[in-house]
Amino acid sequence: MEQNTVSSRRVVRVSRRKFVITIIVVILLVLGGIAYWMLGQAMRISGPMYDRALPMTSAPGVAEYGTSASPGMVPPQYDAYYPNRGSATVRDTREFLKTNYEGTIKTRDVRDVAKDVRSAVRDASGRIDQSRVSERYAYISFVVPETEFETFRDEIESLTHKKLYTETVNTENLLTQKQVIEEKTNAETNYLQDLRAKKQDLDVKHTARLGAIAKELTGVAGRLAEVRRQIAVTNDPNELNTLRNQEDALLAEDAALKSSRTKENTTYAIESGNLSAWISSSESQIENLRKEDVAFADNIATVNGSVSIGWVSWWEMVRLVSPVHPTILVLIIVLLVLYYLHRKRYIPYIEFV
Numbered sequence: 343m344e345q346n347t348v349s350s351r352r353v354v355r356v357s358r359r360k361f362v363i364t365i366i367v368v369i370l371l372v373l374g375g376i377a378y379w380m381l382g383q384a385m386r387i388s389g390p391m392y393d394r395a396l397p398m399t400s401a402p403g404v405a406e407y408g409t410s411a412s413p414g415m416v417p418p419q420y421d422a423y424y425p426n427r428g429s430a431t432v433r434d435t436r437e438f439l440k441t442n443y444e445g446t447i448k449t450r451d452v453r454d455v456a457k458d459v460r461s462a463v464r465d466a467s468g469r470i471d472q473s474r475v476s477e478r479y480a481y482i483s484f485v486v487p488e489t490e491f492e493t494f495r496d497e498i499e500s501l502t503h504k505k506l507y508t509e510t511v512n513t514e515n516l517l518t519q520k521q522v523i524e525e526k527t528n529a530e531t532n533y534l535q536d537l538r539a540k541k542q543d544l545d546v547k548h549t550a551r552l553g554a555i556a557k558e559l560t561g562v563a564g565r566l567a568e569v570r571r572q573i574a575v576t577n578d579p580n581e582l583n584t585l586r587n588q589e590d591a592l593l594a595e596d597a598a599l600k601s602s603r604t605k606e607n608t609t610y611a612i613e614s615g616n617l618s619a620w621i622s623s624s625e626s627q628i629e630n631l632r633k634e635d636v637a638f639a640d641n642i643a644t645v646n647g648s649v650s651i652g653w654v655s656w657w658e659m660v661r662l663v664s665p666v667h668p669t670i671l672v673l674i675i676v677l678l679v680l681y682y683l684h685r686k687r688y689i690p691y692i693e694f695v
Contacts, residue, residue, distance in 0.1 A: 347365055370500065371651075391447075393485070394652065397590055425669045426673070434521070436517055436518060436520070437515050437517070437640050438515060438516045438517055438519075438520050438638075439513050439514070439515055439516075440489065440514050440515075440516050440642050440643060441511065441512070441513050441643060441645045442490060442511070442512045442513075442514075442645070442646050442647065443491070443495070443509065443510070443511050443512075443645055443646070443647030443648070444509065444510045444512075444647065444648050444649075444650075445498055445509040445510075445647070445648070445649040445650070446507070446509070446649070446650045446651075446652070447459075447498075447501060447502050447506065447507050447649060447651045447652070448502065448506040448651075448652050448653075448654040448658070449502055449506075449651060449652075449653070449654060450653070450654060452475065452476070452477060452478060452480050452651050452652070452653050453475060453477070453480070455480070455501055455502070455651050456473070456482060456651055458501050458687075459482050459501070459649050459651070460473065460482060461482075461500065462494055462497045462498055462501075463482070463484045463486060463494070463677070465497070466486040466487065466490040466491075466493060466494040466497075467486070467487055467490055467608065468484050468485055468486030468487065468490070468494070469484060469485045469486075470482060470484045471483045471484060471485065472481075477653070478652070478653035479650075479651065479653065480649075480650070480651040481648065481649075481650050481651070482648065482649050482651075483542070483646075483647070483648040484646075484648070484649075485644050485645065485646055485647070486644065486645050486647065486649055487643065487644055487645075488642070488643050488644060488645055489643075491645045494645075495509070498649065506654065514643060516638070516641075519638060520638060523631060523634055523635050523638060526631055527628065527635070529629045529630075530624055530627050530628050530631060531628065533624055534621065534624040534625065534628065537617055537620050537621045538621060538622060540544055540617055541614065541617040541618070541621065544610065544614060544617065545614070546614055548606065548610040548614075551555045551606050552603065552606065552607075555599055555602055555603045555606070556603075557601050559596065559599050559603075561602070562595050562599065564594045565595065566589065566592040566593070568590050569585055569588045569592060572585050572587065573585045573586065573589065601649040
């Protein structure tokens with residue numbers, strides 16, 4: 343029966359050596375094609391990428407204060423109020439977590455998926471910072487509230503097959519930045535209190551000096567009036583000469599006291615002006631630190647992220663989704679087809695010689 347089956351088919355005689363060489367060449371061609379495809383994938387992955395800059399929060403420097411001062415009046419040394427400069431210790435166990443997210447999606451329709459990603463950002467009450475879309479690649483950077491992040495992740499993951507989606511979530515504790523803001527605020531507050539105490543002390547001493555000078559001027563004025571009254575009623579030349587000398591001495595004393603008052607007012611104006619300028623600068627710095635603290639809280643309350651969307655071929659999609667490499671699937675299909683054709687006697691009987 344087997345002989346009749348073989349005899350009913352067309353017989354093709356093939357050199358065993360040429361057959362082996364042909365099989366080897368075919369295998370080499372298949373392996374070369376796979377290597378060429380993998381090289382193209384590697385070159386595409388290592389190609390230029392879009393810049394992905396995440397916003398960062400930095401603490402501004404301390405404002406410089408006025409430098410003009412009268413002799414003996416110098417600005418307080420700010421470093422004395424700020425010794426630690428944000429040195430974190432294990433005793434501080436607070437967490438101020440900042441989350442950054444990067445997602446990658448492979449799809450056959452880049453534009454539609456990019457539209458869905460933008461919609462997901464808006465549905466999460468987020469903000470789109472950058473969007474670049476082409477036929478084969480898209481990049482979208484955004485900010486979403488931290489409270490909406492998990493819902494947003496689920497929605498992004500649902501846009502494609504799980505094997506066509508990858509993500510990286512990075513969480514960092516910004517405790518050191520918080521400590522810097524707190525220490526600067528405390529230092530600046532102590533510095534401002536010291537400046538205000540110096541200003542108050544200066545005002546008190548200035549008022550006391552002016553009061554003492556005014557009291558002395560009043561006494562000089564009274565004695566001068568009495569001397570002048572006596573001059574007006576005295577006829578004795580010797581006594582009159584003595585009174586005239588007393589009058590000159592009182593006038594000189596009056597002029598000296600008024601000069602001291604002028605000098606005191608000038609010195610006070612300079613020192614008070616310097617302290618007022620430093621107080622104003624310190625108050626501005628505290629306000630800036632307050633705003634920085636608010637910005638810090640807003641920063642950790644949001645998630646900065648980006649989604650990259652790349653076009654994928656059918657071959658690559660099957661390779662990613664299927665547990666079996668598509669090359670093996672193709673070989674299995676070819677073998678099944680050959681087996682079917684062989685059973686239907688469409689393929690001639692091969693005889694090696």
